[in-house]
Amino acid sequence: MTAWRVQAPVVAVVALGGAVGASARYAASLVRPTPVGGFPWTTLGVNVLGCALIGVLMVVAGRARAVHRLVRPFLGTGVLGGFTTFSTYALDVRQLVEGGRFRAGLAYLVLTPSAALVAVGTAAWLTRRVLTWRQA
Template sequence: MQNEPAGEEPVDPGIGLRAPAQRSEAGLRQRPVVLAVALGGAAGASARYGASLLWPTAPDAFPWTTLVVNAVGCAVIGVFMVLISDVWVAHRLVRPFFGTGVLGGFTTFSTYAIDIQRLVDGGEARTGLAYLALTLVAALFAVWAAAALTRRVIQWRQP
């Protein structure tokens, strides 16, 4: 602790710092995970884009497509998490591929934020706030209800 600048803690070389060889090895172990997330994300984003083509939303309309996509995605996350946590022993890349990648790419909370801004900027502040709240409630309810229903189905099917 001697000669330390005022207000700074000494750096412990065993915490948070790694030798270049360790960083390289850790990076190699993470490549399959990064690839799984990227491939899943591309699939999820493509599915979301497909939903927007099948059910387009006019610029001045309530963004039902985004709301439904987010709620459905959250419901699937609820089912998925119960299945891989309580039922199956999943491969280590299943969660990054499907949970983070596919469902992260499919749900579109960035578009949700842009939709709110578009509604508020267009003079529809009440609609924007209603959409903000409705999406939050729908997403939380969807993940909770889907997880609870999945657990009940699993319990019912077990002898």
């Protein structure tokens, strides 16, 4: 029972953050919906932006002297985990392929994780550079 008492606040902030992130992702899909048969630019953008923000968070939280223990689970796992979406990405790939747009589906299949990795790496690198510059 003691382990649950320690982890219960973490579970709560992840759930709360997930609701915030998923709501933001859904709002983006309402603002810029993917037309039937269209390329899922909004989902791609959300996933790349979310990964870039995760890169920033990793560096900032890693360098902070005093960060509350619930900040990382709330922002990283919760908000940004809820904001980015592997399930919609997989569904979009399937819909493109089944809709006869094999090349677009293959491009999207490769582009999303590639762009996400570049985004997290570049954002982390830039954040380190900015923090180092500000400390100088």
